[in-house]
Amino acid sequence: MGTFLKIAWRNVWRNKTRTLLTLGVLFISVFLAIVMTSEEDGTYGKIIEDVIDMTGHLQIQDKEYQDNRSINQGLILDSTLLNKIRNTAHVRQVTAHLESFALASCREMTRGVVVVGIVPSEEESFAGFKQKYLKQTKAQGKYLEDQDDGVFLGEKLAAYLRIGINDTLVLISQGYHGASAAGLFPVRGTIRLPSIELESRIIYMSRDAAEKFYGATGLVTSVLIKADDENNLKQVRKELTPVLPPGTCLRSWQEIQPEIVQLIDGKLAGGKFVKGIFYMILTFIIFSTMVMMMYERRKEFGIMAAIGMQKSSLSIVVFLEIIMISILGTIIGLAAGYFLASWLFIHPIALKGEMAKSIEEYGFEPFIFFSKNVEIFYWQPVVVFCLTLVIYIFPLISIRRLKIINAIRV
């Protein structure tokens, strides 16, 4: 094997220009694929993180609630259930929402809104509400107390209703089991959210106030559960399923927010397509190199076989050459990609001007985020190795079919 390695290594550098060209293509492909994947993982990871902060990994809901989001499809939240959930392994945080619809009005402006009853202190740690949405997004006013009788609402909604802090908001709705619900709520503050649609239609109040408003004492529409790690969700689900109250079910964030999943899947598919093109170009160039190499060295292979080298040994030498080029190109691309992705992970790209404005319009932070998830870095060598194996089929077949007498006559 030592001699084979030596022959292969020297053959790699026999045609330096060609080897450097192949290495360059490998480097660019691996580097771009890593940076792209890191950006996708970082950006979509951030979106998913935001969504999970809003919805939890899992929710306990009435079975009908997903299709009929009525307060009548609520569930009684007793302390026994809550304790069981909290004591389940890998459950990190639990909170519950009482959510329904209402007509919000201020002077002559009216709009249909979503009212979410939260436990402000729990929500703060669950979603980082105070930190994330009230402070960082320069929202105005103050955060709610747990027994607060006021509300805070989406900044867009406030603008539409032309309502300000300390103004009074009128809410009219249908309460639990058809009771009429109406109330006056002082505005404590406004909030920016990671969705322009949500920000235009959402009102938060304490769950106590929501229970009173809807006449739904002790009722919640969903129990939000956050696990310590996404990989443990299966186990959490398995442990919680037997303790669920009758008529309720567990739903994942993907089931609750299918449009987000669809959006990410669509974007990722686009990214995969671009990466597919990189790898196709890569495959084509390495394949072309192989074809040229096989053509140029046909006589040499014939001579080596004539003097007693088995075709299988010849195949090993060629395989080693391909692997050496692949490993070299991949390592260089990987190192450069890792370095850049790591740097961008710490220093996300801040968007400026119109681009930043349009991103902010959608409620997202005007940054391109990057991830340095280890999977990004080991998948690229795996892909390149698999491609190399596929490309290797060509020289393998060529060597197997090599007619020594024809080869040495070239």
Added chain:
Amino acid sequence: MKIIEVKEVVKVYDEKSANPVTAVNGISLQFEQGEFTAIVGPSGSGKTTLLNMIGGLDEPTSGQILVQDVDIWKLSSSGLTDFRLHNIGFIFQAYNLIPVLTARENVEFILQLQGKSRSEREKRGLELLRAVGLEEKKNNRPSKLSGGQQQRVAVARALASRPKFILADEPTANLDSKSAGNLLDIMEKLNIEEQITFIFSTHDPRVMNKARRVILIEDGKITKDETK
């Protein structure tokens, strides 16, 4: 002692075409150990084809090639490669050394394929390079050697495995007169001293003069077989 027996060997090219070419037409021959034989004849007479068939490189259309009673064309493909490795040495017109290996590595390569130990390889490699007068060039790659020097390395490589015989196809064709003479002297010396059988296919009168047996082939048939 008989080492090679060629029995009624025929080689037809483009057999299935409208114009098949019969390169070798029913040749029977025997070679004894220690022969220094030249197969001569005009271009296209079939001498190289005969050499390639004896060397297990080109399969006869019919007939048999027996090397020490082994019908080499009945061996499997890998069996035949193995047979060539252990029994036959090749010297080609265009030297055909492995360009990425040094002179010494080229010689030792055959021994490596045979699975010989490192010390054995090094000892034999140096011994052969010394025999062909290239010890001081042992670390040079083929591109740093002259044509004559490359062919001498090729001779050393052919001898490395201690083959039963060496087939040399026009070994002096690309060499100047001095290099050709030098190479022939080396091969003759090895033939005499070590009883190594050499079979040449050649046009070169210098080879014919050195050869102790000359076989003339014309139109795929032996027209003269003369031992001096």
